[in-house]
Amino acid sequence: MRSLLLVFALGITLSACSDAPRGRWDVVAPIDVYADNDDVAPVAFSLAPGDICALGEQWSYQKVFRFKRVTCSKGEGWILTDTEFRYISDSN
Amino acid sequence: MSDGRLVSQGSQWGHVAIDVGGTLYSRAHGGYDVKPRSAYLRANSFRDTVGLVLRASPADVSAIRAELRRRVALNDPYDLLGNSCSTNVADVLEIIGLLAHDPRFQWDASRRTAVSPKEVLLTVSRSSRVLARNFYPKTE
Numbered sequence: 045m046r047s048l049l050l051v052f053a054l055g056i057t058l059s060a061c062s063d064a065p066r067g068r069w070d071v072v073a074p075i076d077v078y079a080d081n082d083d084v085a086p087v088a089f090s091l092a093p094g095d096i097c098a099l100g101e102q103w104s105y106q107k108v109f110r111f112k113r114v115t116c117s118k119g120e121g122w123i124l125t126d127t128e129f130r131y132i133s134d135s136n
Numbered sequence: 137m138s139d140g141r142l143v144s145q146g147s148q149w150g151h152v153a154i155d156v157g158g159t160l161y162s163r164a165h166g167g168y169d170v171k172p173r174s175a176y177l178r179a180n181s182f183r184d185t186v187g188l189v190l191r192a193s194p195a196d197v198s199a200i201r202a203e204l205r206r207r208v209a210l211n212d213p214y215d216l217l218g219n220s221c222s223t224n225v226a227d228v229l230e231i232i233g234l235l236a237h238d239p240r241f242q243w244d245a246s247r248r249t250a251v252s253p254k255e256v257l258l259t260v261s262r263s264s265r266v267l268a269r270n271f272y273p274k275t276e
Contacts, residue, residue, distance in 0.1 A: 083169050084164050084169050106165075107165050109180065
């Protein structure tokens with residue numbers, strides 16, 4: 045019973061740390077995607093209306109900005125705002 | 137001046153950036169971030185921000201812009217005491233004679249050290265150069 049609780053606690057901890065981008069989101073306005081969750085990270089690529097991405101749920105707060113992880117057909121990266129995305133569905 | 141955030145990588149006491157003609161110069165840990173004002177404010181909409189509009193001559197603006205560009209190119213390592221977001225803003229404002237730190241609380245009188253964002257806000261707020269105070273509330 046005790047080891048079962050330990051495994052359960054570990055599972056909860058790991059799932060809390062995981063923030064893999066999920067869902068299907070439509071880009072509705074142009075937005076830059078940064079290479080890292082760093083205030084001075086370079087722009088990795090730009091998204092245009094019609095592009096489809098998966099979004100993380102957690103924000104990573106840095107010194108100046110906050111970042112959210114995205115995975116798109118153009119690549120992976122980090123965004124500063126998520127108001128440029130419209131939710132479509134849970135499936136990727 | 138943007139509000140502090142407890143859970144963050146170094147913004148617990150807030151953040152200060154300086155806007156010169158619509159371009160925001162913002163000292164981060166890894167270097168300077170330079171963005172248009174609208175993009176900077178949109179990306180900081182998760183916290184309250186106060187902006188002070190200052191009276192400055194064209195020569196003042198040129199001096200500040202030149203010093204900021206020099207610092208961007210120099211890219212000295214971040215230092216909480218001597219090369220932070222707040223000391224950078226205080227340094228360039230004091231080039232044009234605008235006191236931007238409280239000299240009573242200097243750890244080292246020969247250097248402008250350990251300036252905090254709220255210290256910059258409070259000190260500059262008292263200047264006769266302040267023309268307007270803009271408030272940008274968090275939107276989420």
